[in-house]
Amino acid sequence: MTSRDDALTTMTQRFSPVAAHVRQVWGLRLPHHVAVFAALAASDGAALGEIGLSPWGVTDYFRDGGLDRRGRDGLDQRLHARFRHDPAEFLTVMRGNTDGLHFGLWYDDPAELPTAIAHNYARDSAETWTSTEPTLLRVVRERVNGFLADYGDEEEEAGRVAPLIEALDWYQAADEAALRQDGPPGAASMPRSYLAMSPMPLLPPGSGDPQVAASGSRLAAFQDDPVQAAAWIAEARHQLAAGQPALALAVGSELHWLDDDAHRDAGLDLLVGAYRALGRDALAEIALVHAAHRDLPSVQVLAA
Incomplete structure (x- = not known):
């Protein structure tokens, strides 16, 4: 030892x-x-x-x-x-x-x-x-x-x-x-909120409203209500295009976690678009490589 x-x-x-x-x-x-x-x-x-x-x-x-x-x-x-x-x-x-x-x-x-x-x-x-x-x-x-x-x-x-x-x-x-x-990270003192399945990433002022309180109802809609799901996705896209990526990041994170074929592409587009808009390109690249390999039978990737 x-x-x-x-x-x-x-x-x-x-x-x-x-x-x-x-x-x-x-x-x-x-x-x-x-x-x-x-x-x-x-x-x-x-x-x-x-x-x-x-x-x-x-x-x-x-x-x-x-x-x-x-x-x-x-x-x-x-x-x-x-x-x-x-x-x-x-x-x-x-x-x-x-x-x-x-x-x-x-x-x-x-x-x-x-x-x-x-x-x-x-x-x-x-x-x-x-x-x-x-x-x-x-x-x-x-x-x-x-x-x-x-x-x-x-x-x-x-x-x-x-x-x-x-x-x-x-x-x-x-x-x-x-x-x-x-030393403490720059955002360490900021209050943190939670989506239904994960922390909501901390965002700079002016990023928009992620509507965290609606996270649970959004997840339900993504699974059972195609009309409401489409409305949420459309609203997230609209806000992202307007320079407010918070809702796109929230919705993209929810769809990533839900991992449903019906919304997989839309979720990835929102997630990556939000990361790019925030200047968080490293996270965008991680999301992209992960999306391409989510069905790996083992996550033990480093060879001995």
Whole structure:
């Protein structure tokens, strides 16, 4: 097992080349706290596994030889660990051990650092929700606290997570230093609203009204009311053409998640059009490559 000092030194050294690769391939900025999580996984992976968590996604690049890995069968690396309902804003960094649970950095704007850490049970209902914790280690501690709330009265179960708690305490100073090094993302203080199945991406002033409160009724219409569905899509297109992409982004996100053949093309057009209008081209490109490969039998794309 790698010592914690060695793991932290190694992953800190690997951060810059991994971050440069993520910037080149995804067009996204990687926060320094990801390297601290990679160090935790390297030194205390067995303890992390006691609550069913392990690194996955772009954190695979922190493994030995990770940056030499490429997509299997020539597949785009941006498809790695990207489930069919994942929003383009979601970049997988960690997985759980049940129902396709995976955790990702949430990018409202690819020019900025991620504003949240999200999770999604891909093999269940596949909604995406965000944590209030700003780093992966704090999300891990949040999961530990949840485990203890459920099983803490059982001495054997509580003992299982004691090594992980000790490891989290050891890495806490490094995690806080990483957070200070990056500073808060520009939009971190903005209030966040939710669509029926995911966060509504934060938008600059003047982007229009995403009509978040109507998200549930829109999803119902897209499934059962073709006339109303067509009206929503038409209104989103109209507002997008008028320079207000918020509704197009909301409707496009809903149709992406719904994954219905009847509205697949319209949803992608709205989503990509909204991203382009907002200057979020990296997210547009992720949405396009994802749409072209949503039927992959496995999202384990990076070859060993």
